[in-house]
Amino acid sequence: MSEREGDGSRQPHNMQGLLNFCTEITAREDPTGSSQVQEMDPQRRAFLEEALRSLTVDVVRKLAEGVKTLCSEAVTMPGEDVTEQEEAMEMIGEYVDDLNNAMDVHKMGGFPVLIRCLDSPHTSLRIGAASLIGDICQNDLYCQENMLSLNIMPVLLHMLDTDEDRQARVKALYALSCLIRDCPKGEAEFFEADGSSYLMRAMQSGVEKLVVKSAFLLNKLVRGNDSHKATLVSMGYVEQLTTILSNDETDSISREHCTAALLGLVSSYPLALAECLRPELHVSEHLKLRLDDIKDKEETQEEEGYILELLKLMERGDGDGDESTYR
Incomplete structure (x- = not known):
C-alpha cells in the first residue's frame, strides 16, 4: 500500500472525526508545541465547529x-x-x-x-x-x-x-x-x-463584443472542419472580414480575432485565398500597413503572427511576392 493510500484510510467521515483530524494536523505543524495531541480549548473548538459547519x-x-x-x-x-x-x-x-x-x-x-x-x-x-x-x-x-x-x-x-x-x-x-x-x-x-447568416449579421453589427465573439466562433468552426469553408466563403465572409480590417476605427481586439478568422478560412482552402487576392479588396495593402503599425509591439504579437502567415500564403498564391520580405 502506498503512503497516499495509507493516509486516505484515516480521512475523517464526520464532524467529530474532522475536528480530531484538524487538531492532529495543527499539532504536527506547530514546531514549538508538544509532540502529543492536546485537548482543544472549548472556545476554540466551538469556533472551529461553526467555521466547518459554514x-x-x-x-x-x-x-x-x-x-x-x-x-x-x-x-x-x-x-x-x-x-x-x-x-x-x-x-x-x-x-x-x-x-x-x-x-x-x-x-x-x-x-x-x-x-x-x-x-x-x-x-x-x-x-x-x-x-x-x-x-x-x-x-x-x-x-x-x-x-x-x-x-x-x-x-x-x-x-x-x-x-x-x-x-x-x-x-x-x-x-x-x-x-x-x-x-x-x-x-x-x-x-x-442558417446560423452562418445570423453570425454574419452579428459581425456586421459594429458592436465590439459581438464582432469579437463572432470572429472567435467563426475561427473555431473553420479550423475544426474544412467542409464549412465552402459555405462561409460563398456567403462573403472573406470580404466581410477584410472590410472590418480595413476600417481605421476597428479596435485591436476585433482586429486580432478577425485576422485569425481570415487566416483560418484561407489556410488549406484555395477559393478563400483567391478571394483575398481580388485586387479590389486591397487585402495585402491593408495587412502590410497594419503590420507597419504594430510590428515588434508586445501586445499585438499574436495579430502580427497571423498577418505574417496571411501574407506568406497570399504571396505564394499570386507567385509574385518576395516571401522573405515578411519573415
Missing part, C-alpha cells in the same frame, strides 16, 4: 432550490420583482463550473427552466439564463447534446438577432458558441438553421 454546503439542495425559484410565474410577467430569480441564477452560476454540478442541473429538470428564462420580459433574466447556458455547456458534450435536444438553437439565434438589449445579444452568442464548439451535433444544427 463550509459544509449541500450543493445539490441549493441547486434544486435555485431551479425551483426560477420556475416562478414572475419570470414571464412584466413588472414583477425578479430579485430572487436574479439571485438564484447568480448562485447556480457559482457551482456549474464543476461538471458534476452542471449535470445535476440537467437531472433535476433545470435545462427547460433556463430556456424558458430566455424568453422572459426581464432583461436581467434573459442575460443570466444565456450566460448560465454557456457556462453549463462549455466543453461538455453531455450537457451540449441534452440542451440541443430541447430545440434551443432557434431560441438563441432569434435572441442574437433581435433582442433589444445589446448585452443580451452578446450573451446569446456566448451561449451559442459554448453549445456548438467541439460538438458535431451542435455544428450540424447551427448550419441547418
